[in-house]
Amino acid sequence: MKAAYCSQAGGPEVLTYGNVADPVIGDGDVLVRVEAVSIEGGDVISRRIGQPASERHVVGYQAGGVVAAVGAAVTRFSPGQRVVAHAAFGSHAELFAAPEAQCFAVPDGVPMDVAATVPVTFGTAHDALFEFGKLAAGETVLIQGAAGGVGIACVQLAKRAGATVIGTAHGADRLERLRGLGLDHGIDYAREDIGARTKELTGGRGADLVVDMAGGKGLAQLLAALAYRGRFAAIGGSSGEFPVFTFRDLLAKNLTVIGVYLALEIGRRASEMRSQPTIPGSPPASWSCRSIGYSRCHKLPKPMLTSSEGILSAACCCTRDGHSRTVDLGGKTRS
Incomplete structure (x- = not known):
């Protein structure tokens, strides 16, 4: 099969598009x-x-398509069904093998290039805001990196939950587009101090919750932006650096720091579901984000996703040039 692969870590130049062996599925896998x-x-x-897993390490961890085959122990899917799947690696290829627990049925009428972007992005946002972040209506959330994939999802979910949404991005144009998705206040982190501006917007109180996708040198400003007994949800390090907290950082305002890693949650929740004979209120063939704990997802009004010049894309992703894109293997790219 054709795939995007690499044999070492590095810049975009380490990627190669070429032939690799087809994946071999186990009893619990979906191809x-x-x-x-x-x-x-x-x-x-x-x-x-x-660290690449092999000499021809197939990159990527989420893709959508049609089930080609299933392992002997798979019960929720069969060949011909439309699904979105994710795994540790291997998605950027013609064939992708993933555990059944990490596959989600795609409803009829939902375009595959939209569906392929949803589980990890919106699942991570939901966990950061609600499962761990405990965001409630009337609270204020500060989203660092609001123009990125998870950031876009956070803006939409937080707004629909009744929170006041403050988001950071580079440039007034990106912030303006985010306002159409529910952003109440935008901060251009290249021109404004995040902590000072957040305090100004909240009457000196600060944000109840910070959701950070960037990491890096902005940590001090984000801590300054938090209210007393605020919560800090650490998701990633898109800046290339991960946040490091000192004991004094936490004691200064009695803060709570939360790590959010969706893959661990899906694995644990899937294991819990497997111990039950059925999924209450949901037939096995419709196993979805809702089935593994994202109960709020189905209540949100449509449309939730948008696309605009590669910044606010349904893809919720980062490519070589730092923009968001949905990639269609049929040769089309929607930016």
Whole structure:
């Protein structure tokens, strides 16, 4: 099969598109014939600093398509079904093998190049805001990196939950587009001090929750932006640096720091579901984000996703040039 692969970490130049062996599925796996892939921010970080699993390490961890085959123990899917799947690697290829627990049925009428971007991005946003962040209506959330994939999802979900949404991005144009998705206040981090501006916007109180996708040198400003007993959800390090907290950082305002890693949650929740004979209120063939704990997802009004000049893309992803894109293996790219 054709795939995007690498043999070492580094810049975009380490990627090669060529022939690799077809994946071999185990008893609990689903083999997907890929129609669209989602290039996530984590893909870029993995390419830069990750350790390839083989000489021809197929990159990517999320894609959508049609089930080509299933392992002997798979019960929720069969060949011909439309699904989105994710795994540790291997999605940017013509064929993608993933555990059944990490596959989600795609409803009829939902374009595959949109569906392929949803589980990791919106699942991570939901966990950061609600499962761990405990965001409630009337609270204020500060989203660092609001123009990125998870940031876009956070803006939409937080607004629909009744929170006041403050987001950071580079440039007034990106912030203006985010306002159409629910952003209440925008901060251009290249021109404004995040902590001081957040305090100004909240009457000196600060944000109840910070969701940070960037990491790096902005940590001090984000801590300054938090209210007393605020919560800090650490998701990633798109800047190339991960946040490091000191004991004094936490004691200064009695802060709570939360790590958010969706893959661990899906694995644990899937294991819990497997111990139950059925999924209450949901037939096995419709196993979805809702089935593994994202109960709020189905209540949100449509449309939730948007696309505009590669910044606010349904793809919720980061490519070589830092923009968001949905990649269709049929040769089309929607920016």
